[in-house]
Amino acid sequence: xxxxxxxxxxxxxxxxxxxIVGSRSAALQRVVGxxxxxxxxxxxxxxxxxxxxHGPIVAELGGWPAPVGIALVADRLSAxxxxxxxxxxxxxxxxxxxxxxxxxxxxxxxTTFHPMYLMLCAGVSLAYLTGDLFTLFVAFELMLxxxxxxxxxxxxxxxxxxxxxxxxxxxxxxxxxxxxxxMVYAATGTVNxxxxxGRVGELPPGLQTVLAMMLLVVFGIKAAIVPLHxxxxxxxxxxxxxxAALFAGLLTKVSFYALLRTQTLVFPREGPWTLMLVLSxxxxxxGVLGALAQNDLNRMLSFLLVSxxxxxxxxxxxxxxxxxxxxxxxxxxxxxxxxxxxLVSGxxxxxxxTxxxxxxxxxxxxxxxxxxxxxxxxxxxxxxxPTAGFVAKLAxxxxxxxxxxxxxxxxxxxxxxxxxxxxxxxxxxxxVFWGEPQPPVPDTDPADEVLVGTARSSVxxxxxxAGLVAVSLAIAAFAGPLAAMTERAGVDLLDREPYRVAVxxxxx
Amino acid sequence: xxxxxxxxxxxxxxxxxxxxxxxLSRSLMRVLIGVVVxxxxxxxxxxxxxxxxxxxxxxxxxxxxxFTDPLPQALALTAIVITFALTTFLLALGYRSFVLVGHDEVxxxxxxxxxxxxxxxxxxxxxxxxxxxxxxxRAADEVEAEARGDAS
Numbered sequence: 001x002x003x004x005x006x007x008x009x010x011x012x013x014x015x016x017x018x019x020i021v022g023s024r025s026a027a028l029q030r031v032v033g034x035x036x037x038x039x040x041x042x043x044x045x046x047x048x049x050x051x052x053x054h055g056p057i058v059a060e061l062g063g064w065p066a067p068v069g070i071a072l073v074a075d076r077l078s079a080x081x082x083x084x085x086x087x088x089x090x091x092x093x094x095x096x097x098x099x100x101x102x103x104x105x106x107x108x109x110x111t112t113f114h115p116m117y118l119m120l121c122a123g124v125s126l127a128y129l130t131g132d133l134f135t136l137f138v139a140f141e142l143m144l145x146x147x148x149x150x151x152x153x154x155x156x157x158x159x160x161x162x163x164x165x166x167x168x169x170x171x172x173x174x175x176x177x178x179x180x181x182x183m184v185y186a187a188t189g190t191v192n193x194x195x196x197x198g199r200v201g202e203l204p205p206g207l208q209t210v211l212a213m214m215l216l217v218v219f220g221i222k223a224a225i226v227p228l229h230x231x232x233x234x235x236x237x238x239x240x241x242x243x244a245a246l247f248a249g250l251l252t253k254v255s256f257y258a259l260l261r262t263q264t265l266v267f268p269r270e271g272p273w274t275l276m277l278v279l280s281x282x283x284x285x286x287g288v289l290g291a292l293a294q295n296d297l298n299r300m301l302s303f304l305l306v307s308x309x310x311x312x313x314x315x316x317x318x319x320x321x322x323x324x325x326x327x328x329x330x331x332x333x334x335x336x337x338x339x340x341x342x343l344v345s346g347x348x349x350x351x352x353x354t355x356x357x358x359x360x361x362x363x364x365x366x367x368x369x370x371x372x373x374x375x376x377x378x379x380x381x382x383x384x385x386p387t388a389g390f391v392a393k394l395a396x397x398x399x400x401x402x403x404x405x406x407x408x409x410x411x412x413x414x415x416x417x418x419x420x421x422x423x424x425x426x427x428x429x430x431x432v433f434w435g436e437p438q439p440p441v442p443d444t445d446p447a448d449e450v451l452v453g454t455a456r457s458s459v460x461x462x463x464x465x466a467g468l469v470a471v472s473l474a475i476a477a478f479a480g481p482l483a484a485m486t487e488r489a490g491v492d493l494l495d496r497e498p499y500r501v502a503v504x505x506x507x508x
Numbered sequence: 509x510x511x512x513x514x515x516x517x518x519x520x521x522x523x524x525x526x527x528x529x530x531x532l533s534r535s536l537m538r539v540l541i542g543v544v545v546x547x548x549x550x551x552x553x554x555x556x557x558x559x560x561x562x563x564x565x566x567x568x569x570x571x572x573x574x575f576t577d578p579l580p581q582a583l584a585l586t587a588i589v590i591t592f593a594l595t596t597f598l599l600a601l602g603y604r605s606f607v608l609v610g611h612d613e614v615x616x617x618x619x620x621x622x623x624x625x626x627x628x629x630x631x632x633x634x635x636x637x638x639x640x641x642x643x644x645x646r647a648a649d650e651v652e653a654e655a656r657g658d659a660s
Contacts (some may be wrong), residue, residue: 178550189577
């Protein structure tokens with residue numbers, strides 16, 4: 001099985017190369033994109049089954065053994081997130097393709113969209129699978145560089161500003177990441193995560209804290225942890241619908257995965273992590289209160305995205321097997337539900353021609369299907385039983401209840417933030433779907449990527465969105481086995497030994 | 509324990525300071541130069557992470573004890589390539605901004621301006637002297653008009 005491990009990275013890269021070569025044929029690009037991502041999804045499923053049965057799978061690139069060479073590692077956590085992410089990228093790609101077909105007709109090929117999309121997927125796969133801090137940096141660069149192109153391509157003047165903020169902030173965090181890598185190497189002489197797990201423990205406590213905090217800031221910027229979140233609600237809403245869905249679903253969660261992996265593997269601690277509890281409370285509350293103040297549908301969703309990063313942080317802050325397992329389950333749910341909501345928002349905007357909530361209304365009568373597509377992920381995000389969000393939040397709350405007074409107090413904030421999320425989404429429902437129907441607003445910028453203010457949209461766009469809703473429902477339906485597996489993943493993460501033994505061998 | 513070369517440490521510090529200061533400016537060209545300078549600082553830091561310099565790490569040419577640590581050099585090489593790619597991308601973005609907006613300054617957020625104006629509706633518009641030519645101003649006006657249209 002370990003021979004399959006590089007494929008989730010290599011296939012999208014080869015696909016991207018093929019799409020550049022064949023950039024004159026739209027049909028070729030579409031077939032390549034969908035085939036590659038479907039293949040990666042199957043591979044991720046196989047890796048997940050194998051990792052769950054036999055423990056972490058390791059592939060050594062170039063045949064160099066682990067501390068010197070680069071190791072790829074798939075354990076339960078990374079394989080699960082890889083599978084969920086790939087399903088999301090596949091659905092978003094189908095949506096994006098059909099939007100292009102509906103908008104431009106069948107003949108138009110794009111030289112940049114498909115290659116960059118596949119490169120982003122390659123970066124995401126590499127970030128999940130790498131067992132090496134520097135390769136993690138390369139994976140982030142791969143992913144972010146592709147995202148820079150996707151967020152700035154074919155934009156009008158009023159969108160390029162948002163792209164600049166995004167690019168500048170991401171560049172800064174990348175350079176800080178590189179600085180952190182240099183410091184980790186200077187202190188320990190290795191960048192292999194499994195090797196670091198042993199060596200960082202021997203450093204003086206002050207130095208350990210410096211390294212842990214540097215990585216926390218780096219991933220904090222990328223994962224939009226309050227107070228480092230300011231760039232996100234500013235840039236995501238300005239991206240075209242499917243691109244915003246892709247970013248919202250994946251980028252912040254990949255960063256959270258990197259945070260979870262480095263903190264649990266390299267910097268273990270006993271008991272709840274107070275700093276992370278504080279950050280989690282701030283992220284949950286600032287995000288959801290920001291969402292309540294918005295009139296722009298996409299900005300509101302971006303703030304909710306920030307808010308729900310706080311739920312993930314809560315799982316990490318509890319820092320026991322139950323908490324980490326809850327965070328893993330929540331991440332899987334969060335990836336699907338946020339991507340779905342942004343896709344639905346794209347469909348709503350397409351019909352109404354605006355993202356301003358106070359200029360929409362009465363869509364329930366015009367588009368009942370859209371109302372269902374919005375209602376299900378909205379309830380999932382708010383955590384209404386019996387959805388996946390409820391299952392994931394329950395796992396987090398159970399973890400928090402079993403661990404100290406501070407964590408229990410924050411569990412109260414989790415509940416409050418969930419209720420406020422529900423309120424924010426009900427507000428959208430009332431504004432958008434109830435009330436008097438309003439005429440669609442004409443497209444203000446016809447030159448850009450997306451056409452809005454039209455009732456014309458293709459069935460596959462709805463099908464792709466519905467597919468993601470189905471994935472989310474599947475998470476709820478198979479909550480039992482899934483929670484049992486993330487439980488095993490959480491135990492492995494905190495135990496650290498299975499990962500180290502798998503990468504370095506028994507003798508270490 | 510290896511001691512750090514003070515000159516090199518000071519150089520890294522100056523590069524970081526200059527880079528961060530330039531990153532804080534509004535002009536995208538300065539941001540670009542800031543990224544380049546900061547990238548140089550980081551690459552130098554990566555080099556220093558490998559310890560004191562020594563002979564080229566080629567087997568059978570020099571004894572192993574005198575080798576320079578080759579790994580940070582490999583890492584720095586990768587990082588230089590990445591920084592180079594990002595520099596070209598930023599250049600392209602700055603040029604696009606120049607073509608579309610007429611200058612390469614990073615603008616205020618449209619939504620922020622709307623909120624700022626809602627607080628003080630009578631206050632004069634705080635613009636950069638070219639409100640009529642600026643598509644961003646127009647976009648802000650449209651958003652505001654939307655908000656007003658609903659209130660009435």
